[in-house]
Amino acid sequence: MPLLKAEGLVRRYESRQGLFGRIAHIRALDGVSLELRKGETLGLVGESGCGKSTTGRLVLGLEPADEGHVVFGGAPMPGPTTPEWRRLRARMQMIHQDPLGALDRRLPIGAQVEEPLVIHRRGDAAARAGRVAALLEEVGLDAGHAARYPHELSGGQRQRAVIARALATGPELIVADEPISALDVSIQAQVMNVLAEAQARHGLALLFVSHDLRVVRQVSHRVAVMYLGRIVEEGEPDAVLREPAHFYTRALVSAIPHPSRRDAKRIVLKGDPPSPAARPAGCAFHPRCAAAVALCAREVPELKPRADGRKVACHLAHGDAMPVRKAA
């Protein structure tokens, strides 16, 4: 049985222009289902605004789903800020993109790493101090950092502290939302390793949210590609990268710089992703898809497995329609 199971998650936001303006419904998530086992890393990729961060917040129960449900450890997710919800935080944690924003600049690092232990009443003061020292060591900080304040640390050190705080209560699930994209390129790999090692050592289920397909590939056991609030392709990272099935994934893969390939093969997408408020009918990707046929504008393709186990949401990839050669 999977540790985490999310089915048909829908999240709508209302946006209103002015006091009496018309209410626009924005479907940030439009039926997302995913599963995550103990010790498994699922990479979630897509452009900004595709709903990948919202997915992360919903599976943690930080905000309620408008439709669908989340099951964690065999039990349904309790509503936000209820006592059960609060207790459950010890078993699931989040790592944010901006470590400086996620840390309280008025408290020393040690106190902040200790805080989850205090909140969830783990051990006495001495035991907690020992645990904090061990956590700091685990993420590659030394005991001296405990007395420092966030602004006295480098960006990488701050993110290590955030990881240490997330690991404090020994959670089973961690959602990492773009954990390295705010960091200097030179230290991204180090922080990534800290996270990957912690994942392996503690057998964590990790939902890794990123816009960067290469980073996701390094750490993930499976990867899911999102477009406009839906998962359009899901499978093994190497297979997906080698042979992407969805035309959107192909465009993403071709955008990765590659020394042995010429730019001629790059697929450049036309236009910007449409706003979730004005989602195109049928396959949401069809206006930008080079191979789209009439069916794509009519019917929403379902995410279903192919013979090789890859899940794709595309009429053409399943052979439901024949691609048309278009003049470029």
Added chain:
Amino acid sequence: MSTALAALPATTRKPRATVPPMVAFALCWIAAMLAVAATVQWIAPYSYTALDLRARLHPPVFMGGDWRHILGTDELGRDVLARLLYSIRLSLLIAFGATLIGAALGTLLGFLAAHLRGLVEQVVLALADFQASMPFLILALSVLAFFGTSLTLLICLLGLHGWERYARISRGLAISAGAQGYAAAVRQLGASPWRVYGRHVLPNIASTLIVSMTLAFPEIILLESGLSFLGLGVQPPETSLGNMVGYAREYLTRAPWILLSPAMVIVMTTLSVSMLGDWLRDKLDPTLR
């Protein structure tokens, strides 16, 4: 903005070698006033109600009086210096109490608005608008008309002055901290609202609130002395600075000295606290106007 905030603790920990002379003077004056307030029962030469009917309307030393009544006496022969010292204590006490009440009430309502959102937030904002758009003196006078005057009521009433500023500040900062910042992070660690607001949000916005308090404090002193001057604030036999000025008005021609010393103390105190507030604002919180 975030870089400015990040640089903040470093600048506040610098040695305070650069206190401008005016601010240093203001600090000395405030310290002297606090010392007077704390020790008045030992340093006052007489009780503030002690009558000396043989020395009525005695001028102060610098106007030809003698050293028994350094600042002179009023028409009942009460020592002006003694009354001044006791007035300082009561006026400061009222202003402190009212400032604290205003800050506590406003911050609480601001946090409630930020935490509960929805209707509660709209109500708090509507009340804040209402408060800001009415002259406070008129509201205060109306309440006094309905309830009569008492010291407790006066402190609570003046505490309502300026609550809307703290409410707006704390609501805004709590919302921005809860949206993506440390407060959201701590909440998802499983912290209770008490912990989020008490241990994290409040210490982070404390410097802004303290600056607002130093800016509100002189306004409250002026309000209290204004009400007392009108005879609607502190009631005899208690005495406050505004009270003394109101009393002095009756003897302006015969005994102008009764007016001068409380007037000077009011001006010096409000001046000192607002200079301190301006300086603190520039030092601690560049985000305030």
Added chain:
Amino acid sequence: MLRFLTIRLLRAALTIVLVVTFAFIVLRMSGDPALLIMSADAPPEAIAAFRKSWGLDAPLWVQYVNYFGAILHGDLGQSMRDGRGAVELVAERIPATLALTIPALVLKIGLGIPAGIFAALHRNSFIDRAVMFAAVAGFTVPSFVLGLLLVLVFAVQLGWLPSGGQESWRHAILPIVTLGAGGAAVLARFTRSAMLEVLGQSYIRTASAKGVPWMSVVRNHALPNAAIPTVTIVGFMVGSLLAGAVVVESVFSWPGVGRLLVVAVANRDLAVVQCILLVVAVTMVTANIVVDLLYGFLDPRLRAGVKA
């Protein structure tokens, strides 16, 4: 534009409703009006009759609705002192107050705004320092102290002007100066900081870098933009034309609305207090609406936003 106006009017109405509700709540909380007005040892039947005749035996919400209805009909009760209508009492005091506050407002604007602009244009000059000093003094010297000091100097010592009363125009000079001086200082400080803020903007530097003469940069670019925040504070001053003279009227025994309010508060003459509260709220709210409309006129961005 129409929607903007509607929202503004709704908010104004809400403020008035809040004031009325405030008066109602405070009035009911302050004790049994029957016992307050009749003496405590009045016969119980008389008290019951009083309650019935004033509708005080009805449920609270009925009283609230009745109270509201009476106010809408302009019935604000009688003064407990001499039984005259509260509206009449307040109305006859308004001219006296305006005789002080309108000249004082002219003084504030005529002195404060030019001083503020001049100080900002000659930053750190002697005049700038003098304006700033006066501004700080204007805030920290309460009006009753300033008023009494002026009386001490000009009435008691020099004997040039009368110290109080309302017999001739000479009686109005000291109160007007007292009112105007403090407000002018506040306005000067405000105008100065608004000007400095605008002068620091890049479009000002761009305009002067293009070779536009400095005075026309100031006239065409800086002043209109600095006017926006200044209008707010002037609006508040206009709104408090009736309420802003409470203390000064008392200092100079000037028989205006403020003096009436103080006396009414001291005597707990609730009808009069409530009437003044309402009149002040209405002037304040009206001034706020005018300020908002002026905003739209002064700020083309807001004007465009309003149309969109």
